[in-house]
Amino acid sequence: xxxxxxxxxxxxxxxxxxxxxxxxxxxxxxxxxxxxxxxxxxxxxxxxxxxxxxxxxxxxxxxxxxxxxxxxxxxxxxxxxxxxxxxxxxxxxxxxxxxxxxxxxxxxxxxxxxxxxxxxxxxxxxxxxxxxxxxxxxxxxxxxxxxxxxxxxxxxxxxxxxxxxxxxxxxxxxxxxxxxxxxxxxxxxxxxxxxxxxxxxxxxxxxxxxxxxxxxxxxxxxxxxxxxxxxxxxxxxxxxxxxxxxxxxxxxxxxxxxxxxxxxxxxxxxxxxxxxxxxxxxxxxxxxxxxxxxxxxxxxxxxxxxxxxxxxxxxxxxxxxxxxxxxxxxxxxxxxxxxxxxxxx
Numbered sequence: 001x002x003x004x005x006x007x008x009x010x011x012x013x014x015x016x017x018x019x020x021x022x023x024x025x026x027x028x029x030x031x032x033x034x035x036x037x038x039x040x041x042x043x044x045x046x047x048x049x050x051x052x053x054x055x056x057x058x059x060x061x062x063x064x065x066x067x068x069x070x071x072x073x074x075x076x077x078x079x080x081x082x083x084x085x086x087x088x089x090x091x092x093x094x095x096x097x098x099x100x101x102x103x104x105x106x107x108x109x110x111x112x113x114x115x116x117x118x119x120x121x122x123x124x125x126x127x128x129x130x131x132x133x134x135x136x137x138x139x140x141x142x143x144x145x146x147x148x149x150x151x152x153x154x155x156x157x158x159x160x161x162x163x164x165x166x167x168x169x170x171x172x173x174x175x176x177x178x179x180x181x182x183x184x185x186x187x188x189x190x191x192x193x194x195x196x197x198x199x200x201x202x203x204x205x206x207x208x209x210x211x212x213x214x215x216x217x218x219x220x221x222x223x224x225x226x227x228x229x230x231x232x233x234x235x236x237x238x239x240x241x242x243x244x245x246x247x248x249x250x251x252x253x254x255x256x257x258x259x260x261x262x263x264x265x266x267x268x269x270x271x272x273x274x275x276x277x278x279x280x281x282x283x284x285x286x287x288x289x290x291x292x293x294x295x296x297x298x299x300x301x302x303x304x305x306x307x308x309x310x311x312x313x314x315x316x317x318x319x320x321x322x323x324x325x326x327x328x329x330x331x332x333x334x335x336x337x338x339x340x341x342x343x344x345x
Contacts, residue, residue, distance in 0.1 A: 049289040053111035060099035077301030095125035143321035148250035173201035179222035229315035
């Protein structure tokens, strides 16, 4: 029988400028807001959509977080290829509920549109009921990128590699503290499935954001932590770093200058389906013409040199998908995640 994983949720008061996604409790279901109206320009008889205004890209992470930096990299690319103004607005909290609520309550006009960049943790929160919205409240425009999970330790823990961790946990079940950002999200799911596949019993310690999780590792509150490659590669590449790479679910270890053992090599292939994949969403009231218009801009934005450099530096896989393919990916992820939720604890 596979052993269960214990969760210790920590209420931390440390405020970090570079904090990642908030692990605040989900907001209560908001009062029904008037449905956003599609811009008048979208009603052209030709079915084409033209726009000459400002686009606000909502981001459910704090300013300075890696997801925020990704938003700004994409927004910059969009401005470069379209000549329009793209503004990033940070709306963290509530397992993506705050961001979706803002998207749903914002009034699109012929001079201002609202879109949302979100990871697939949003779908996970909807499936678990921790987000008061459902997948029918949004439309997917594009899949932008995928980011793999990485497991690290500190150089004074005595763990030199992943096998050292496994050996310790097998001999001392339930004693190792494992830190990550948030609960009931992709990070929590990754650790749950990994511990199920490896038959490990650890204490999952939830932090409010990656910055606080890193503080937990450096201070010794946890011995192991995990996060996306974009959140940890810079730390691992720093000269004299205290961070030690252990494991990644990227099928091929292709992070320049950093060596991980892969989950595939260890026989934990199930975890390979869990990525922090980010996509662009709009309100469900958008027309097909509007979605096609934004899809075309995004397709060009991810080909700009500035965005490609950002993706390469942060170990992000720029696996762009158009609307139809992205919708299939979203549906497949929801089906896979629903099966894996049995391991979440």
